[in-house]
Amino acid sequence: MQRPDLLKDAGLAGRRVLITRSADRARPLASLLVSLGAEPLVLPLIDFERAEDQASLDAALDGLAAGSFDWLVVSSITTVRVLIEKAAERGTTPSQFIRSGTRVATIGPSSKRILESVGITVDVAPTDLQSAEGLLALWDGAPARVLLPQADIAAEKLRDGLAAKGADVTSVIAYHTVDYPARAGRRLEAELPAAVVVSDTQLPPEITPSQARAALDAGALDAVVAASPSAARRIAETLLPLGRCQFIAIGRPTAAEAAVLGMTVAATAKEPTPDGIAAALGTVFANEGTTR
Helix, strand or coil: CCCHHHHCCCCCCCCEEEECCCHHHHHHHHHHHHHCCCEEEECCCEEEEECCCHHHHHHHHHHHHCCCCCEEEECCHHHHHHHHHHHHHCCCCHHHHCCCCCEEEECCHHHHHHHHHCCCCCCECCCCCCCHHHHHHHCCCCCEEEEEEEECCCCCHHHHHHHHCCEEEEEEEEEEEEECCCCCCCECCCCCCHHHCCCCCCCCCECCHHHHHHHHHCCCCCEEEECCHHHHHHHHHHCCCCCCCEEEEECHHHHHHHHHCCCCEEEEECCCCHHHHHHHHHHHHCCCCCCC
């Protein structure tokens, strides 16, 4: 839940914050930033396409629906969108993929909330360290058949970590992460339920890469927010140097990737939520006063 009253002294009034997501996916964060007096701008850098190998994905989901797996592990919100789309193709709901006795794990409260909004009960989700590492720390190590649908560029840490704890892991590509925009007809279009998005607020303004470059050169952007390691890579490819603009990472994997790319991470959101991101921004700006 957004709590602007608890963040009102975060020093965000007048700050211009660049969110590197599409406008629809950026809307919850943008809405909170506006309520705190900031000016959010959107520059989409990555997008998502359906898996090229639909046959393997369908076979894995058929096995899941048939009870062939003890666990479904969901490591990203985008995977939930894939489940929604594949269920719609079958004229059913995502919850029908989960047979009695099959348990579900995910990497944090946000993905847990979204899975539960589509009727899937989550059995395990870390609350402190919301990442693959956090989930592995909770994994009990009992032998289990695990289905792990992921992005094509997903790190091997979660798959290998589960296998090291005795799981028989079936990893399948659920979607492809691509430069924005995705190809027409290939873009993953499934929307999350209205209950978990902010649908009654205006979409934040979208700018072009050239406009972002001009704003950076003019010192007119205070922060840029990256939601994933792939977003950090795209920022490094398209926006450097950042000048006075502060880099804010969502999650430790994103921060680690930024560091590898030579970017200074001003703050890392402890939770991948609008509140968590605003709090991270606040740690950078709270003591600086407002801008221009």
